[in-house]
Amino acid sequence: MVRWAGVAGLLWLAMMGVAQAEDAQAADVAALQARAAERGLADSARWRTLLHYEPDWLGQGLHSTVASDSFFLAPTGRTDPAAELDATLEALASGRWIEGRDKSADCVFIARRKFLVDALGLAPHTLGGAQCDAYRRWRAALSPDRISLIFPTAFPNSPSSMFGHTLLRIDSSRAARGTELLSYAVNFAAAAGDDAKGLGFAWKGLTGGYPGIFGLFPYYEKVKQYAWIEHRDVWAYPLDLNGAETERLVDHLWEMDGVRFDYYFLTKNCSYQLLSLLEVARPELRLTEKYSWYAIPADTIRTLADVPGLMETPLFRPSLETTLRWQADQLDADQRSLARELAADEVAFDAPRLTRLAPAERAAVLEVAHDYLYYRLQSEPESAPADQAHANAILLERSRIARPSPFTAVPTPETPPDQGHRTLRLAASTIYEADNLSLGLRLRPAYHDLLDDPGGYTDGAEINFLDLGLRVDPDDGELRVDDLQLLNIVSLSPRNDLFKPISFQIDTGLRRRPSSNVFDDVDNNLGYYLQGGPGLAWGDSDLLGYVFGLGSLDANSALSPGYALGAGASTGVLVYPLPDVQLKAEAGMLEYVAGDDGYYRWAKLQQQFNLSDGLGLRSEIGWENTAVDAGVRAVIGLQAYF
Template sequence: MAIKPISLSVSCTLTAIGQRTRLPFAMAGLLLSTQAQAFLPTLLSVVTTEELASTSQHTAPHNSTQQDAQSVQNVSAGHSSKAEQLLADWRKQVKAENLAQHTTWRRLLYFYEGQNSAFAKKKTQSLIDDPSFFLSERGRQDSGAELDAMLVALAQELTLSSTNNNQANTQANRSVLCRFPARVAWLKNVLTIDGTSLSADCPELDAWMQKLAPEQLSIMFAQEYLDNPTSAFAHTLLRIDSKASAADPNQVHHAYALNYTVGGNPADSFPVYAVKSMIGGYDSIIEIDPYPERFAKYIQDDERDAWTYQLNLTPSEVQQIIRHVWETKDLELPYYFATDNCASEILRLIDVVRPQQHLLSQLPHAVIPSDVVQLLKNENLLGSTNYTPADSTLRQAQLNEVKHQRDQLGYHNSAKQTVNEIKSAQLNPVSSMSDNKQTLLPRLIAVSDNNPIDRHPLQLGYMGFGQRGDNNYIDIGVRAGYHDTLDHPSGFPQFFDLEGAAATLRLYDQDDNSLSNRDSQSKSVVLQNVTLIRGRSFNPINSAKKGKTWGATIEATRINDGSQEDGTDHLVGSVGYETGWSWAFGTPRANTGEMPPQLCYTFLSGTAQGGRGLNKGFRVGTGINAGCRYQINNQLRAQAELQLPYWYHGNSDESDVRSHYWQPISTLGLQYDIDKKQALRINANYDWQDRVAANDDVQLSYRRYF
């Protein structure tokens, strides 16, 4: 009807001009009258009855009959006046309060201006590229366009809610109330919309919410687990409690686990899996499982201690988080192991309901689960805390008790057999979970000293003053993470040893007249070390822990090459692997499942190195590394190690060049903790061969954790 007068006018003009120009003018008239209007922006203050009716018909199911559509249009016309007025009022409030740029609204759409992610997309658009997540075609780039589309859809819902129930039910699960309940809930609150005026039948959403019955949320922290490299930095998930499990945390069969993880391909090899997880080669997935089966994986299968912290969220905030999970649980987003992971997702969800705290933006680019727990503690978002010992921890507590009784009563013939039975997970299936894996049993041992809240900060900067041979130097270093065996142990698994992304720069004193001209120390500044990853997993054979003792290193390091008569130190790339045995000894803390505090170990090692300064450009070595770590007191620890590698460079015809040789090196480390963030460390090593520029190296360093 709207284009009829324009069509008549064009017809009259065409008669006056002539037959040859009718077609172009007719096309222009149609474009001006209909198509062009479709591309013009809709004024925020204008909405018509036809717009609402047209939108109602457009969103109706495809199998709706023509009579149904006509009925909807007739009813819509009867109620459109009220809807138009409400929509106009909403748009005025949106404009007055600039709600399109409100932090909560933009976070609901995955706009994150303050997100510290090295791999995040442009801040001017949503992280989501799935068109089904938006009502507006411009929604990904324009939060205002998406908000206006939501308002129009809500006006439509308001119109439809006044029809009979059969008409409302035709929109089941397609309604914006069903698709985007978190967005609708927020708009109802900020626009003061009467909830009873909007209704839709959402059987899928209702069944899902009834199944989860969310009343309370907690964050579960499973400690670091080096025997599974993808869990080396620990893991966090959300525990969703119903009224029953909130009232009694041991009733875990009434709770669910929300686990954000990587949807990797099990067929991929570990190196491929690791690289893809780091660079976003896999999509993330959200798993929602009964809590007992998920929790059992950590404390029984992996045998990792777990800490559960109740989140200080209101019931309405809990409901809103779960609504938002409904909106996003099927989206495909790239998973980044170090930046967008299980820990960052928990902060993102809390940020949706606590926009003023900006949790996610407070963390560095690398997001570590323990950092998240400490941040939530600092922001007063953690309530009650529960510690759940792993099965191996409970067996260790029994083992400690038996060994204590044996020491008190003396050795008897059955003692060795009793110890072996206690250590065996098959013969001693003690657990923190009931036999049916439905409830948690009361904890009968004291809490271990591995609460991540108590640990030192993971980043480290240090400055060392040392002497190598007769030459003085200063070392300046930084470590992105994590923890070595001499660092303050509280908050970590016992004997935990994992370092990554570390670098050391050495500055030599060139005024020293004893400086050797044939040594690369003649350079005033040298790169001493760059470590990509270095770690050791200790599972003492005389403890209740299962697993092997092993280690691995990938680094570039400065070494003394003993193959040439006039050898110099030079930077080489180095890859190493160790496998061996370890033993724990001493007296553990009473009534705990901690192992004895002292550790000795022996490794069989293999190393490959390459660099221009090496004879023939490479060397490979194998040998034995043996050492002990001693906990003197709570603030002082020492570690000594002897390395016995045998190196091979390849055959050489030169008489003064050795193609193979032993190169023993002894090291000693001692650390004193000033407090949780400061420490002093002494490092000393001696190279037991004569073809090096300097055999000894002693250093005192100040270490600052941040």
């Protein structure tokens, strides 16, 4: 009995020791929570950026943009920074296991832990972190030294990339100069699946139908995707972040593994979320608060450029298509034709057309032939293995000519994207038509049209989004909606001996013109329209000629039987004759062949003179011929960019 009493006593003492240890731990956590509250850590910018908090729309509280429940350690953590901070302290101190990450809290929430240790003045491993071997291996593999912002330019053929894209590049401290392709890229994108495309993809992207996630990829994979497959030029902006800021950003990336956001194409998109990452690195930047309604990649780059000393001189990487076009322009027409035939394996390497060329010319033709075939291989993944073998054969033939490449490097564009015009445009103009003068006002949130200053934008690409036109009626002085361009896209892709792209345009929204002019005895009602079609373009960045086939649908309550279908064509020329001057001449016709009867024919000359970086003078004079009347229409006004 005495022995059993001794054992019971030891057990009781052990239990008491555990209870006392738990009580001490609870007391320590409570003390830390009290100290954190006293210092206002939950209200600090650094804590709020780590949890991605932003103000509610009505300004009454906060919410996090993170959609994953596992990211929050408190039940109310999504909307309560203080509760989340207290729960984080408790989870770190107790070694709470995080389901889904297969790690304890101290090894998952690295950036949170380091912030709390630093802000509370604790020893390095007071809140854990000593056993996080997986994190240390991951970080050693990255070996982060510098961060760069990467901007692949606009790609109008893809709904998700029509405004461009942004991502970050993490350069390793072990990398030698000129080895950027071996770095890692931080990308935020919709997890839409490989089969997501077309209108369904665009609709889900606009309405938050996809989750958005951060991903870490070898940088060469992203360059291959953007510069070699999608044929988009890429700009790299080194960021002047110090060591501590870089460490915070990288630690937070570890925390974001598998974390979902609600992805919105126009608002919570790649550019917005990368700004939120840079706020983690330097919370006082307060970048995301400027983008409550929409975030256009080019605008976010200019926001970063406005921060003194943050962005360094950008580096330009031309796409495969840009490089190939530049090289092909240095050949004459016969040499370009020969290069195309060599790529198609229609001419032998010992053919006189090739062998009689001087060595430098032969080398140039072979290089263009190889690069052109490689371009096709990247654009057409289903190409036969024989095509790859032929590309290797061309490369081998080129290696037999002991001459350096005869081509000069692709020049860097004079205006980088951060120096282009702002995308929000406000215009006021005087309009003359039908022997009346009226005042016109336009507000366009985004993005760029062919008469805006082209510097920093994709040549031949026009995208207008939610472009609202207002008119003061000359008869009664009332302000009315004249039209609303929901979306207008024009892509002019010039054709030459090697490239045969199809240009296109699409324009949809609400309008009064030309309906009220085109159809006899029709009220001037606002109605829906959809217009566009395929086309061809020729020329270069200074002079582009084009022709389009057009189809048109007008749905309007004033029409009989409520709609009209038209078909026709347009042709024009876009020219930049002098710096700060853009000209566009166009003529076209539409014949309405179903629904209400009518026709519309036009010819017009438009110009813009850039008065300053944020101001332009635009004018238009044209002739219109309709079933109702014919006459001159003239417009002159100012365009201001914000």
